[in-house]
Amino acid sequence: MDLGAEQHGCEHYTRRCRIRAPCCGEVFGCRHCHNQAKNSLEVDLLDRHEIPRHEISKVICSLCNKEQDVQQNCSGCGACMGKYFCEKCNFFDDDISKKQYHCDGCGICRQVPNLRSSFFHQNVYCFSLPE
Known part of the structure; x- marks a missing residue:
């Protein structure tokens, strides 16, 4: 089902879900939204934190509001x-x-550069080689 693609998401991503942050239990549009809110100057220094992206286990559908795995x-x-x-x-x-695409060498999702380059991994970082 492809409903409301342009109506949902946040300033970082267009999608039909929000995340429940495993670190603080609050709901955000994405991990970047969480990190901006939780690391702003308005937040006490001791309460600042970033979301552990791989620990996200709950999402909330933007269309029916069902919280789920x-x-x-x-x-x-x-x-x-x-x-x-x-x-x-x-x-x-x-x-x-x-x-x-998910880069197993980096352990995160990356996007293909405009000019497709070869990648190799050294010390967990992903480097682009000239063609």
């Missing part, structure tokens, strides 16, 4: 919460023009 399609209404979905990173995004 991380999965691509809502268990309540069947909506696709993100055309790109990575179960390793718990990441959703509808903008597949970025050509996202």
